[in-house]
Amino acid sequence: MNLLIGAITIGLILALLGLGVFVTYRIYRILDLTADGAFGIGAAVAAALLARGFPAVVATGFAILAGMLAGGLTGVLNTRLRVTPLLAGVLTSTALYSVSLFVMGSGNVSLVSADGFVNVAERLAHRWFGLPPSLTLFGAIVSGGSIASLGLMLLLAVGTALLLAFFLNTEIGTAMRAAGNNPQMARALAIDVNGMVVLGLCLANGLVALSGALMAQYEGFANIQMGIGALVTGLANLLLGEALLGRRTLGRWIAGAVVGAVAFRLLVGAAIRAGLDPNALKLVTAALVLGVLVLPRVLRRSGLPTEASGRV
Amino acid sequence: MSNVALRLEAVSHTFHAGTLNEVRALDAVELELERGTFTAVLGTNGSGKSSLLNAIAGSLAVAEGHILLEGREITQWPEARRARLISRVFQNPFTGTAAELTVAENLALAEGRSGRRWLRRTLDRERRAALENTVAELGMGLEDRLDTPIGVLSGGQRQALTVLMATMVRPSLLLLDEHTAALDPRSAEQVIRLTHRAVTAGNLTTLMVTHSLTEAVRLGDRVLVMHRGRVAYDLRETRRRRVREHDLLQLFDQLRWADRLDESAAEMLRRAYV
Numbered sequence: 202m203n204l205l206i207g208a209i210t211i212g213l214i215l216a217l218l219g220l221g222v223f224v225t226y227r228i229y230r231i232l233d234l235t236a237d238g239a240f241g242i243g244a245a246v247a248a249a250l251l252a253r254g255f256p257a258v259v260a261t262g263f264a265i266l267a268g269m270l271a272g273g274l275t276g277v278l279n280t281r282l283r284v285t286p287l288l289a290g291v292l293t294s295t296a297l298y299s300v301s302l303f304v305m306g307s308g309n310v311s312l313v314s315a316d317g318f319v320n321v322a323e324r325l326a327h328r329w330f331g332l333p334p335s336l337t338l339f340g341a342i343v344s345g346g347s348i349a350s351l352g353l354m355l356l357l358a359v360g361t362a363l364l365l366a367f368f369l370n371t372e373i374g375t376a377m378r379a380a381g382n383n384p385q386m387a388r389a390l391a392i393d394v395n396g397m398v399v400l401g402l403c404l405a406n407g408l409v410a411l412s413g414a415l416m417a418q419y420e421g422f423a424n425i426q427m428g429i430g431a432l433v434t435g436l437a438n439l440l441l442g443e444a445l446l447g448r449r450t451l452g453r454w455i456a457g458a459v460v461g462a463v464a465f466r467l468l469v470g471a472a473i474r475a476g477l478d479p480n481a482l483k484l485v486t487a488a489l490v491l492g493v494l495v496l497p498r499v500l501r502r503s504g505l506p507t508e509a510s511g512r513v
Numbered sequence: 514m515s516n517v518a519l520r521l522e523a524v525s526h527t528f529h530a531g532t533l534n535e536v537r538a539l540d541a542v543e544l545e546l547e548r549g550t551f552t553a554v555l556g557t558n559g560s561g562k563s564s565l566l567n568a569i570a571g572s573l574a575v576a577e578g579h580i581l582l583e584g585r586e587i588t589q590w591p592e593a594r595r596a597r598l599i600s601r602v603f604q605n606p607f608t609g610t611a612a613e614l615t616v617a618e619n620l621a622l623a624e625g626r627s628g629r630r631w632l633r634r635t636l637d638r639e640r641r642a643a644l645e646n647t648v649a650e651l652g653m654g655l656e657d658r659l660d661t662p663i664g665v666l667s668g669g670q671r672q673a674l675t676v677l678m679a680t681m682v683r684p685s686l687l688l689l690d691e692h693t694a695a696l697d698p699r700s701a702e703q704v705i706r707l708t709h710r711a712v713t714a715g716n717l718t719t720l721m722v723t724h725s726l727t728e729a730v731r732l733g734d735r736v737l738v739m740h741r742g743r744v745a746y747d748l749r750e751t752r753r754r755r756v757r758e759h760d761l762l763q764l765f766d767q768l769r770w771a772d773r774l775d776e777s778a779a780e781m782l783r784r785a786y787v
Contacts, residue, residue, distance in 0.1 A: 372630035375618055382611040388572070389609065390678075391596035391626045 202341035206351055208470035212463030213354035214415045215438060219458035220365055221408035222435030227454070228369075229381040229401055234290030234432055235275040236409045238297030239268040241428025243410030245301035248423030251315040261318070261414045268410020269403040271297055276399030294428075301425055308425040317418030322349035350419065357415075358459050361408070366455045377401055409435070430483050437486050438462035440493040515584070518718040519546040519686055524568060524578030525742075538564035539575065540742035546686070549716045553723055553733030555761065557768070561742040562722045566690050569720070571595040583685055597627050600679035602672070602692040602708075609675035612664030616655060616674065619663050620644050623678030647681060648674075651707065669700025673707055680711040687712065689721035693728065705732070726758040736761065740768050 218240065225233035243264040250260035271293055278289035302308065326332040326349035334345045368374045380387040380397035387394050409431065417423040442461025448454045473479055521544040528536045538561045546552055556562040567573035569580060571592035580588045587595055600623075603609045610619050621635045621644065636644075641659065649656040651673055655666075663671060672692060679687060689708065693701035709732060712719050723729055729736050730751060738746040738761070746764050748756055 368632070370635055371632045372621075372625055372635050373632060375614070375622060375635040376625075376630050379611040379614060379619075379622055382613045383608070385603075385608055386611055387622075388592045389570070389596050389601045389603075390622050391593050392622070392630075393591075393593045 202338055202343055203347065204470060204474070205467075206343060206347050208466045209463055210347070210351045210354050210419065211416070212466030213351075213358040213459070214412055214419060215434060215466065216358040216459040216462035217361060217408050217412035217415070218431060218435045219438035219442065219462045220361060220455065221405040221412065222432065222439050223455065223458045224365075224401055224405035224408070226436065226439065228378055229286075229398060231286040231402075232290070232432065233272075233275065233286060233402065233405065235271055235293045235297075235402065235406050236290075236432040236435055237428045237430065238294030238301075239271045239406040239409040239428070240413035240416075240431035241301045241425065242267045242271060242297045242304070243413030244417035244423040244427045245304040245310075245425075246410075247414035248310040248312055248315075248417045249304045249306070251312055251317055251418070252310055254315075257316060257318045257321050257418065261411065261418075264414035265407045265411050268413070269407040271410070272402035272404070272406030273399055275406070276402040279402075280395035280398050297428075298425070301428075305423060305425065310423045312418060312421050312423065315418075317421070318353060318415065319346050319350045319419060322346070322353040325349070326352065354415070358462075361411075362455050362459050365408075366452050369451055369455075373400075430486065433483070433487055433490055436490045438465050440490060441465050444493070516547050517545050518548045518583060519569065519720070520544070520579075520581040521569075522579040522581070524575050524580060526564060526568060526573060526575045526577070530576075537742045539568060539578075541578070542742070542744060544737075544744065546718055546720060548718050550734045551712060551719045551721070551732055552735045552737060553721050553729035554737045554739060555723065555726065555729055555765075556739035556745075557765070560739040562739045563690070564742075565739065566601075566688055566720065566722050569686070570599060570601050570688055598685040599688060600626070600682075600684040600686075601688040602675050602679050602690065604691040604694050606668040606672035606675065606695060607664075609678070610663045610671050613662055615660050616648070616663050616666070617641060617644050617659040619674065620647070620678060620681070624682060627682050647677065651677060653703075667700070669696050669703060672696060672700065672704050676704060676707050676711060680715060680717065683715050684717065687717045687719045689719065689723075691722055691724060694724060708732070726761045729761065730756055730758055738764055738768070 218236070222233075222236060225231045225236070246267045247260045247264040250263055251257065275286070275289045275293045278284045278292065279286050284292070323332070323346040326345065332345045332349060335342055336345065336348070337343070369378060376387065376392045377397050377400065379390070380392055380394045381401070384394045387397070413427060413431070416427065438461045439458050440461070441464055442457030442459070443454070445460055445464060446453045446457035448457070469482060472485070477485070521542050524539050524542045525537070526539040528534075528538055536559070540561075542565065554562045554565065564573060568575045571587075571590060575588065578588070579586060582595075582598055611622070614622070617636055621640060645656045645659060648659065653670060653673060655670060655674065658666070663674065666674070676692070692708070693704050696704060705728060711717070721728075721732065733751055734749075736748045736751050736756065737744050745768060
């Protein structure tokens with residue numbers, strides 16, 4: 202039971218990563234490697250501030266800000282200095298590795314004694330709903346903290362997804378989607394495409410950094426390696442979500458990113474329980490993403506007509 | 514207030530300047546378009562007619578000269594800023610619309626061209642109903658497909674919608690870039706009729722690049738023939754004076770003769786001195 206709750210909670214945290222990758226990969230068709238750095242810097246900033254006694258909300262807020270700055274930097278490199286998006290992301294991400302080390306002061310920061318969101322959620326749940334420190338659920342003893350965390354993450358992930366869906370249907374959000382879908386048309390309709398790219402990358406990496414910040418608080422530590430593979434993990438979430446819910450409407454597509462993230466963690470949990478070496482996790486994730494991206498092309502070559510997308 | 518909508522002063526642009534591939538695309542072009550007139554631009558391939566359109570739209574930053582729209586200098590304005598006043602229909606029907614966005618969303622974006630965009634819902638009920646009426650006026654039955662991604666529509670349907678998008682908010686200048694060249698004859702005819710209706714209804718200042726002499730004499734009050742980056746012929750009041758395709762063809766022949774003369778003269782010089 203505890204494993205299940207843990208897997209769902211982590212899935213919901215990584216859903217925010219998935220939403221960030223959705224913005225860059227599906228709206229702008231950019232493989233934005235800033236995500237790796239943004240996830241790391243989010244965790245680093247949150248951990249550094251929490252360790253110094255700042256409240257969880259403040260620490261998380263600054264983590265989001267750091268991620269947005271990182272995204273903005275990639276955006277400026279791409280739009281003003283004409284660096285390809287892939288290289289711009291790699292450069293930012295590489296630079297952020299050092300920045301994260303500076304921020305944390307070392308490669309590892311423990312948050313065991315810090316007052317992260319898990320504690321906050323537990324306190325609030327206790328005060329408002331009278332949640333006991335531990336309770337029995339389906340015959341298993343579960344800590345109140347993990348239930349409270351799950352609730353808070355559910356609220357955050359679903360709330361963020363709804364906000365994102367709302368935003369993408371506003372005038373600015375629609376202009377953003379047009380800028381990603383057809384830049385030439387967007388310019389002809391008086392949309393500042395470069396500005397929209399920077400804005401989109403800020404938004405996306407703010408989400409990714411939030412995901413990193415929450416992950417550090419949930420795990421009780423921040424590690425300099427945390428961000429490695431974040432983009433691929435986000436892609437896996439997104440693609441799994443698309444496979445489950447389809448991409449017929451924007452709402453479904455966004456919901457898919459959340460559902461996909463949770464489903465992916467459940468799969469991972471099940472696989473590890475069934476004996477998969479946890480060290481093989483990133484290998485399996487990469488293989489999965491490759492498979493999902495390449496499969497349609499293999500099918501096409503075998504003679505089945507599909508839409509011309511070919512974007513990897 | 515003068516009656517000039519657009520004014521080009523000594524606009525020049527050279528591609529690949531300083532290399533062997535140097536091309537003088539625009540050579541000190543002077544041009545004035547009067548308000549409410551329809552000007553057709555003809556020219557051979559590489560004559561500079563597309564460069565002219567791109568220079569005005571802002572997708573080509575010209576090296577020299579001044580471009581004034583309604584008396585305001587716009588030479589340094591980026592394309593997106595000019596697009597608040599200038600609307601454009603491209604040759605490729607897929608260029609003018611965002612395939613993944615719905616018909617209604619595409620139209621709403623076009624409607625927001627002249628103003629600021631905010632965190633307002635793009636499509637509230639009121640706006641959607643208004644768009645439905647606008648689309649219904651096309652008489653193509655597209656009002657039932659407002660929520661369809663525009664990418665599934667045919668090229669003709671998409672181009673008709675692009676013309677609508679370009680004219681639903683009255684632009685100071687409408688640019689048509691061979692906008693029927695990629696369509697089948699039936700769709701082309703439909704788009705031409707639609708263009709004519711929108712231009713007449715809004716009394717729009719229009720500049721149309723075309724390869725079709727028929728379209729040029731049918732729609733244009735004025736026909737420009739471009740050659741080697743310059744306006745070689747400027748025929749005014751073409752409709753009143755009943756200029757025909759045949760007359761234009763003769764002009765093209767003259768240009769070709771002049772070119773050949775240049776070449777043979779060059780050949781003579783080469784023989785004499787090399």
